[in-house]
Amino acid sequence: MKRPLLRLWAAGWLVAGLNAAAFAQFGTVPQTLSLTDMSAFRPTKAGNWKIVGEVAADLQQKEVLTTKAGSGVLVNQPDANNRANLLTTFEHGDADLEFDFMMASHSNSGFYLQGRYEIQLLDSWGVKAPSDSDVGGIYKRRELPSGRMYEGHAPRINAGKAPGLWQHMEISFQAPRFDASGKKIANAKVLKISLNGITIQENVELSGPTGGPISEEEAAKGPIMIQGDHGAIAFRNLRYRSYGDEKLQLTGTQFKAYEPSNNDSFAQIPDFTKLKSTSTGTPSQVNWDVTNQTNNFGLLYTGKLTVPTAGEYKFFLSAGGTARLKVNNQVVVKEGFLQPGQYNAGTIKLPAGTANVEIAYVKRDEWVRPGLALEVEGPGVRHTSLTAPASLLTNPSTDPILIDARENTITRSFMDIYPDGKRKRIVHAVQVGSADGLHYTFDLDNGALVQAWKGDFLDATPMWHDRGDGSSRPRGVLASFNDFPDFAVLSSSSKAWTENMPEEGGTYKPLGYDVDEAGLPTFNYTYFGSEVSDKIRPVEGNKYLVREITVKNPTANLYHLVATGSDIVEVQPGLYAIDGKSYYVRVTGATLRKSGNRQELLMPVSTNAIKYEILF
Incomplete structure (x- = not known):
């Protein structure tokens, strides 16, 4: 294959990059703030902050959280005389942070990066068009001395849950930069914010502190400040990774290229010392594209890695073919076959200074795209690529095929769910979309309400792109x-x-199901000979679902499973928090029981009507 086609690949394919803020897939183990006592925070004279074991909110009471003794949860319960903000003892510059939080009803707080840049925490349940003052917003700056507010950043969507439910936020932050004289030369940036699994902010530049900071003067480091003067809020699982200004660089890179002597030569990585190279070079970056070949070639790269701090480093290797990584002559990523975008990883403890790096790569299968990428992270160092951006190319980009529910919408598709972390495919799933932004999946095989979600409706790309696999995904x-x-x-x-x-x-x-004038279905089925009519409707915009089930002539000892989970807690009469307070069910007349390793909320079908609400 000739070189011009290689250039077309490089121009037409996206570069596969790794998100520096991705806690789930990459990242060294974060540090956890101890919540056994208040030692992780600077002392205050006020008494609104304390450590507890459990916390709950009443949907009917504004700005109230109730607690039980214990540890593991940080709670703010302000009153007229106790309204202090809380600062951590540790200070951070560049950092990734994550935490769970719970809002009281109508409550308001803020999470200040470096004590200067506020990420808004608010009970925004049901808000359709969020502003910068809603949950996940980056609050406005305050002009002094006029007090004029400006330059806030609203979240992309309202990803907030109901008060009293645990929510999860992840933040990736880059501190402002200063020269040797202390002059600011680069603004702070919020690289990413995710709320409850949804990206709501990305690559937002902060020209200065937002309203209410510990100081209007910016700095390379500062503490976390949590606003305590507005309303009740609780936190748990506060974790962070701090990064310095140190850079990991691969210098002195050299390559040797090889051609196979027969079809089986590069079935695995050979002993390159016994082969004669066909070409050599000293590129500035590692890149697979240094020969005229896209197949039947071998490469051996060497270089020196600058190691700013002694400690454990984790390496990630990807290739289109078979690759291996050695560091200081030790195999860190063992030989393995990969496709571009797939990674094998390994760790090694390195002293400060330099480390010798060797990458061996062979490519012999025509059906695999060529590619090579090496990435690393370590103590105080963010996830870093050590290869040329174009060295790892993904599939041609696919325009997403999205379904928006601008009106009530019904779509049939496969739907994948993940009970206990294992994929299960529902093959007779009905996806029902609401113009209010509250949607759900119903399984026709079980007559079961499987899931619900807020926000946009469906990503149908897996179903309709090319041949497709028949599935869609909640958005x-x-x-x-x-x-x-x-x-x-x-x-x-x-x-x-x-x-x-x-x-x-x-x-x-x-x-089957009947569709009403509003375009919403009522499902019909029989259970144990009893005729069932099942109507599920969004109520109060996108706040909750109401499920009304009518059963004609119910058979004896017939029960309906309202909810099941690892734990179910009745937080107030008739309101149950399910699975670690991830959603609520409001129901009257249900029975709560333990069954094996889970709890169940059952409704006896003694009359012909069952009605309950699902809130999240």
Whole structure:
């Protein structure tokens, strides 16, 4: 293949980059702020902050959190005489941070990076068009002495949950830069904010402190400040990774290229010392594209890595073919076959100074695209690429195929769910979209309400791009329920609930659904010979779903499974928090029981009507 085609590849394909803020896939182990006592924070004279074991909110009471003794949760309960902000003892510059938080109803707080840049924390439940003062917003700057507010940054969408539910936020921050004289030469940046799994801010430059900072003067480092003078809020699992200005660089790079002597030569990495190289070079960066070949070639790269701080470093190697990494003559990433975008990783402890790096790569399969990437992270060093950006090329970019529910919308597709972390494919799933931004999945095979989400409707790219696989994906903040059969006949209160429909069938029969004038379905089916009508509707905009089930002539000992989870807590009469307070169910007349390693909320079908609400 000739070189011009290589250039077309480089121009037409996206460069595969790694997100510096990705806690889940990459990243060294973060440090955790101890919440056994208040030693992680600077002392205050006020008494609004304390450590507790449990916390809950009442949806009907404004700015109130109730607590139980213990440790692991930081809570703010301000009153007229105790309204102090809280500062950490540690200070940070560049950092990735993550934490869980819980808002009281109508409550307001803020999380200040370096004590100067506020990320808004607010009970924004149900807000359709969020502003910079809603949850996840970057608050406005304050002009002095006039007090004029300006330059706030609203989140892309409202990804907030109801008060009293635990929410999760991740922040990646880059501190301002200063020269040797102390003059600021680069603004601070919020690289990314994710709320409840949804990216809501990205690459936002901060020209200066937002309103209410510890100082209007910017600095290379500063503490976290949590606003304590507005309303009740709780935190847990506060973790962070700090980074310095040190850079990891690969210098003195050299390569030797090799050609195979037969078809099996590069089935695995050979002993290159026994082969004669066909070309050599000293490129400024590692790049697979240094020969005239896209297949049947071998490369051996060497270089020296600057190591600013002694400690454990983690390396990530990707290739289109077979590759191996050695550092200081030690195999760190063992030989393995990969496709571009797939990574093998390994760790090694390195002293400060320089380390010898060797990358061996062979490519012999025509069907695999060529590619080579080496990335690393370590003590105080953000995830860094050591290869040329164009050295790892992904598939041609695909325009996403998105379905928006500008009006009530019904779509049939496969839907993947992940109970216990394992994928399960629902093949007869109905996705129901609401113009208010509250959507759900119904499984026709079980008559089960499987999940609901807030935000945008569906990503149908997997279903409709090219041949597709028939599936679609939710585009919002997800609340996952279960996919068990919704009804069962229980001869006693201790009888276990079946998780699967009996293979013989006969107990459940789907009868399709009717669509009302608003375009929303009511599902019809029979369970144990009883006719069931199942209507699920969004209420109060996107705040919650109401499920109304009508059962004609219910059979004896028939029960409906309202909810199941690892734990279920009745936080106020008739309001139950499910699965670690990830969503609520509001219901009257249900029975809470323990069954194996989970809890279940059951409703006896003694009359012909069941009604409850799902809030998140």
